Amino acid sequence: MDQTPPAARPGTLQRWLTGPRFGALPAPAELPAPALSFEFFPPKTDRLEEQLWACIRRLEPLAPRFVSVTYGAGGSTQARTHATVARIVRETSLTPAAHLTCVGATREEVDEVARGYWAAGVRHIVALRGDPPAGASGYTPHPGGYAQAEDLVRGLKRVADFEISVGAYPETHPSALSADADLDFLKRKIDAGATRAITQYFFEGEVFLRFLDRCAAAGITVPIVPGIMPVSNFTQMARFSAQCGASVPEWMGRLFDGLEEDAETRRMVAAVVAAEQVRFLQANGVDEFHFYTLNRPDLAYAIAHLLGARPRA
């Protein structure tokens, strides 16, 4: 509660002139277009396959640096991830990155999957420890498997000279012993051969900027690319965030409150929220963005456009 007597409070004009406002951010036109990447998941049905390919075709003209395809929890989508990535190589101008995890497979099996990617022309892997399959209690390394992402990075480098990206957690991985230990393991993944980290999504820009500072202080010099999640289904996202350690600010709950049955307004709100987030990051010098598209192109396309990305012939 503001205890200042009314006469001493700044008037409307003074507040407008001196207070923080969105318009104070530089116009994207003054900044170089950012480097983009888009993440997809492999489809389960013919209808979802069509949706994915419509999404890929819509985003392709934005000429992202790479597009990545996830690997289902417990390694459950191995064949579908491979088929999707191989089709991207064959039928598009895009550079794919295949996600690969340590879960549910021996080292030899994982190496074999990686060799299959190399043979299919895939040169970039997003190397992750992986989450256990639904219903499993906690993560247990497969006997004879790679235990952590760090081991996987090292193993992949032995298979072939892949470009390797790894995951990073601005709000600390939920099972980490401490924030510092988590950062130490990130550094170890990079020392093992990764050349980029892509973050778990987050919603407060300051969280990411603070994380960048901590990475720099820990001697991490590779690019840390913010993972951007445009939120079109708030309820679902809030549930998922609780599991993966991304905090959902209260103001976001208020913005989406009452829109549970109104998908169209939700999408407009989602676009504004994501636009403010990326513009804040861009104004603070961030020039690379990774979008979690959920195989829906519109929000990612609109936000990329706001950042200055334009289709190339």
Ligand SMILES: Cc1cc2nc3c(=O)[nH]c(=O)nc-3n(C[C@H](O)[C@H](O)[C@H](O)COP(=O)(O)OP(=O)(O)OC[C@H]3O[C@@H](n4cnc5c(N)ncnc54)[C@H](O)[C@@H]3O)c2cc1C
């Ligand atoms: C960009 C991105 C993409 C993702 N894509 C997928 C996907 O396609 N499929 C999927 O299943 N999951 C995916 N995930 C989720 C990811 O698999 C989980 O977050 C998983 O729990 C951790 O994976 P990691 O590679 O970050 O693990 P790690 O870096 O191995 O870390 C996991 C935890 O173990 C700790 N740790 C690391 N090394 C050691 C060690 N040597 N000893 C003790 N503790 C250690 C870390 O501090 C951390 O708490 C993705 C996550 C991100 C950020």
